Amino acid sequence: MGWFKHWFGTRYYSLLYGHRDDSDAQGWVVSIVQRWELVPGNQVLDLACGRGRHASGFAAAGMNVAGLDISEESIAQARKAVPNAEFHVHDMREPFAVSRFDAVCCLFTSLGYFDDLNDDRAVFRAVFDALKPGGRFVIDFMNTALVLRDLVPHEQLTVDDVHFEISRSYENGVLVKRIRTNEHGRQEDFEERVQALMPEQLEEMAVGSGFVIEDRTDGPVLSPFDKSSSQRYVLWLIKPAT
Numbered sequence: 745m746g747w748f749k750h751w752f753g754t755r756y757y758s759l760l761y762g763h764r765d766d767s768d769a770q771g772w773v774v775s776i777v778q779r780w781e782l783v784p785g786n787q788v789l790d791l792a793c794g795r796g797r798h799a800s801g802f803a804a805a806g807m808n809v810a811g812l813d814i815s816e817e818s819i820a821q822a823r824k825a826v827p828n829a830e831f832h833v834h835d836m837r838e839p840f841a842v843s844r845f846d847a848v849c850c851l852f853t854s855l856g857y858f859d860d861l862n863d864d865r866a867v868f869r870a871v872f873d874a875l876k877p878g879g880r881f882v883i884d885f886m887n888t889a890l891v892l893r894d895l896v897p898h899e900q901l902t903v904d905d906v907h908f909e910i911s912r913s914y915e916n917g918v919l920v921k922r923i924r925t926n927e928h929g930r931q932e933d934f935e936e937r938v939q940a941l942m943p944e945q946l947e948e949m950a951v952g953s954g955f956v957i958e959d960r961t962d963g964p965v966l967s968p969f970d971k972s973s974s975q976r977y978v979l980w981l982i983k984p985a986t
Contacts, residue, residue: 748857751934752794753817756925759903766797772851772884773801775964779980780880782807786846789874791836791867792854796822796829803829810845812836837866841874848875851884855946856939864939868953878985881955887962887969887977888940891919914940943969943977955981 751757782788784806790799793811795818803809809829813819814836822831834840836850837858848871855864871881892914899910907926912919921936947957958981961967962974969977 748814748936751936752813753815754934756906756908756923756932756934758795759906760908760923766800769797770801772798772849772964773805775966776847776849776882777802777805779966780847782847787844787876789841789845789848789871791848791850791871792852793822793831794818794852796826796831798849798851799829799831800826812840836870837863839870839873843873843876845875846879848879848881849884850882853884853886853938855883855885856941857937858939861939861945861949864941865949865952868949868955872953872955872983875983877983879983880958881950881981881983883946883950883979883981884963885941885946885977885979886938887971887974888919888942889971890973890975892940895919943971943979946977946979950979950981954983956984958982 776782786807788802788807788809790796790802790809790811793799793813796811799809799811799822803826809826811822811829811831812834813822814833816833819831819833855867858864875881895912895914897912901908905927909924909926911922917940919938919940923934923936925932925934943960950957957979960969961978961980962969963976963978
């Protein structure tokens with residue numbers, strides 16, 4: 745399994761990305777529900793759901809929620825946090841449903857983890873099959889051009905007595921983040937590797953899988969995506985009704 749299998753379920757991941765909290769998740773949930781006019785009882789899939797932050801918001805809004813993640817630790821925590829949702833340990837490249845969901849979300853840069861871009865294309869195909877005709881899919885990815893332009897090679901920070909040393913580099917089309925933790929003298933090393941996918945690559949994958957592009961925005965807000973200034977690249981898709 746890739747680096748993501750072992751890193752996402754750790755306490756250190758939670759500390760490093762603590763700013764991605766319930767408030768941040770609720771902003772996404774509200775935006776998605778309002779934009780797509782979702783109603784209680786709709787079937788919503790949280791893809792790469794992590795510990796269930798977004799699933800919790802959808803469930804609170806009355807949706808029938810399922811969450812998938814490859815991390816057993818994350819799924820165990822999600823089940824405790826959102827007992828009224830359905831969670832499964834699952835590789836999102838593999839098929840998981842047929843015409844079941846009204847909406848699918850894949851948030852916080854959860855694509856591009858694989859060495860072969862055909863694996864990312866497989867994710868799009870699996871989501872397309874899982875959606876009902878007319879169903880929607882939203883992908884939240886980094887604005888790769890901005891990340892490359894403003895790449896910070898080295899960074900250090902301390903969170904709850906854990907010291908993080910972080911290095912970032914761009915290697916053969918991949919953004920690599922190496923993370924060393926030091927907690928009371930005990931060191932551990934982790935790594936993140938994300939394909940530096942540009943908007944046109946993601947759009948090609950989406951259209952190639954049968955989706956129609958509805959919109960491109962910066963974060964969960966409705967402001968248009970601007971390659972030179974937007975922090976996030978969010979792709980809103982629809983599966984044709986016929």
